[in-house]
Amino acid sequence: MMDTSVSVFRTPIKHCRNCGADVVYRVPDDGDTRERAVCPACDTIHYENPLNVVGTVPHWGDKVLLCKRNIEPRWGKWTLPAGFMELNETARDGAARETDEEAGAKFEMEDLIAVLSVPRVGQVHMYWRAKLLSDQFDPGHETIEARLFTEEEIPWDEIAFKTVYETLKCYFADRREGRAGIVHTIDIV
Numbered sequence: 001m002m003d004t005s006v007s008v009f010r011t012p013i014k015h016c017r018n019c020g021a022d023v024v025y026r027v028p029d030d031g032d033t034r035e036r037a038v039c040p041a042c043d044t045i046h047y048e049n050p051l052n053v054v055g056t057v058p059h060w061g062d063k064v065l066l067c068k069r070n071i072e073p074r075w076g077k078w079t080l081p082a083g084f085m086e087l088n089e090t091a092r093d094g095a096a097r098e099t100d101e102e103a104g105a106k107f108e109m110e111d112l113i114a115v116l117s118v119p120r121v122g123q124v125h126m127y128w129r130a131k132l133l134s135d136q137f138d139p140g141h142e143t144i145e146a147r148l149f150t151e152e153e154i155p156w157d158e159i160a161f162k163t164v165y166e167t168l169k170c171y172f173a174d175r176r177e178g179r180a181g182i183v184h185t186i187d188i189v
């Protein structure tokens with residue numbers, strides 16, 4: 001998983017990807033209304049748009065799988081398996097890939113549970129339910145430990161990201177109330 005920090009906005013573009021010249025941030029002359037990184041040498045406009053973070057809520061009985069982060073930011077905090085979508089993969093496949101990489105879990109992908117917008121950092125996070133097929137895990141190098149928690153056992157004060165916290169709350173609320181197939185849309189502002 002790459003850095004899915006919700007506390008640091010992405011670094012401004014410095015150089016033109018087309019010709020390497022220094023860019024300037026200004027409103028382009030084409031009727032646009034937002035500041036963009038514009039290259040004064042070749043006129044290329046570099047558009048920046050939100051990135052997608054995809055992950056799962058892997059569950060086993062009344063427990064969910066959390067991973068203890070072995071990377072910054074939030075080293076040592078607990079998270080759901082998730083990371084940035086790669087090019088040439090679907091959102092769902094990306095969520096499955098991250099679950100495999102970070103937890104080394106055997107699972108079946110289920111339905112989408114939450115779509116969370118984090119406009120402050122230009123990200124959209126999507127989580128799918130995933131049914132674990134075994135309680136044995138083989139976490140990758142980005143994870144210190146992968147462990148199952150009941151709702152009561154979850155270290156709520158040690159959850160790495162608000163998006164993960166909100167998704168877990170949705171998962172357990174649905175479970176308690178016997179709801180299935182609901183997609184929660186959450187704005188984290």
Ligand SMILES: [Zn+2]
Nearest residue numbers: 016019039042
């Ligand atoms: Zn250029």
